[in-house]
Amino acid sequence: MKILIFTGSSGGHMFPAFGFLDALQARYPLIETLLVLPKKSLGEWAKKRNYPYKVIEVSSFGLAQGIRNVKAFLQLCISFLKVIFLFFAFRPAAVVGFGGLSTVPAIMLAHCLGIKTLIHEQNVLPGRANGFLAPFADAIAVSFKETSRYMARYEKKIALTGLPLRKELTRIEKKKALAFFGLDDSFVTILVLGGSQGSHRVNMAFLQAVSSLVRKDGIQVIHVSGPLDHAVLKEAYGKEGIPAGIFDFLEKMQFALSACDMVVSRAGASTIAELIRYELPAILIPYPFARKHQAENAKHLQEIGAALCIEETASLASELKDCIASLANDKERLMRMRYAYRKTAYRDGGNLLSEAVLSLCP
The missing domain is CATH 3.40.50.2000 (Glycogen Phosphorylase B;)
Structure with missing residues (x-):
């Protein structure tokens, strides 16, 4: 079985993805995973943890940024194409998104291709990307039960999982x-x-x-x-x-x-x-x-x-x-x-x- 994981560029997106990978690999070592990161500079994090990864760069949009938004839009279009090629090369059974703009192409394309999808919302108040992707996802995992109030339309999809923490975060005397x-x-x-x-x-x-x-x-x-x-x-x-x-x-x-x-x-x-x-x-x-x-x-x-x-x-x-x-x-x-x-x-x-x-x- 193969699972693709997409995450945004902040620690708030990335660390829960690592926590998920830690738990998944510990319990199911034969499952093949590939982590997709939105910036080359984030690759060092994946290397330290020995997780296979790939970079598909995506830039954020901003208010009144003019030409930068044009470039960001073009990069987003290119990322759609790269994700398509990745899907056909890797052939995942499921795609997991941890929020951020970089997860949008992945979850939407997986939905169109009939690949199972899950998005994880870390915060009580859902982010823009996850709010947009909620209709396309097969399942929505949330960290807090209060999040259900903001996603009531998708109640049947919601699973209260909590937030995955990295394996090293154990209690020490x-x-x-x-x-x-x-x-x-x-x-x-x-x-x-x-x-x-x-x-x-x-x-x-x-x-x-x-x-x-x-x-x-x-x-x-x-x-x-x-x-x-x-x-x-x-x-x-x-x-x-x-x-x-x-x-x-x-x-x-x-x-x-x-x-x-x-x-x-x-x-x-x-x-x-x-x-x-x-x-x-x-x-x-x-x-x-x-x-x-x-x-x-x-x-x-x-x-x-x-x-x-x-x-x-x-x-x-x-x-x-x-x-x-x-x-x-x-x-x-x-x-x-x-x-x-x-x-x-x-x-x-x-x-x-x-x-x-x-x-x-x-």
Whole structure:
């Protein structure tokens, strides 16, 4: 059996695809897979994980971009042709799409050719590509039950699978995880994340917030900053005397997620799934320019009492300081936030999604 997997260019699309491939290959090693990526630069990710891949480039469209949109449209047309040739060369039993413009040609053509299709929606609020593709897909896998409200017309197609996490994201004993970073197990450890690309606004707001705390002693930080702010943060934490591990990118995220007591982060779907998996109290700062995707994701954890949510406004650093101070000094509240995750079920997204895909195949 052969399965084709198409994914968008962001970590929010790509990491769930890797989680799916990890689970599928672990349980069904004889199934042949091919991952199709929209950018050459993403190939290194697939190489590291030893997954066969192919690149079919697709550029995004934008408002008032003129000639760039013309080029993007031409590239999309070319990608349709390349996908047709790929289908006839690879002959998949099923095609799986993880969102993004690059999945549009694949799912539409598979539908026309009678090949079974499944799309996976990572966020609570469906993305444009998946919203467009929903009528053509044979099945729609969702990460959150709330997503069904936005796709009620396709209720019979929907399967609640959760979001597939990469196989390495396992729990590690806390002292061992802290030792990995050279941090003290008697301190409160805050993990700061800005999404797969890093967030300058989150980085700087957190630095300002933690630096202005009246009581900084007893706090230590693991900060995954992205490349832009790495040097600035390293110098600033040193000056403030705050123990910190600063990384532009951290491959072994399982150590950071196992070591920390609380998280300050954007609210991408993969981050939410990781918080649920590790039952971590969080202060979430949804990215304000993503069609409210992250706001809806954050709301899911806020409503069960597992997270605080702050809007990205001019007073972000001040609000963040107050939230950090209230949580870092209240171990009982942190424990209640951990227990709140028991109100939402953790789902083995990789295995459930694998079964959903295979159920479509003859």
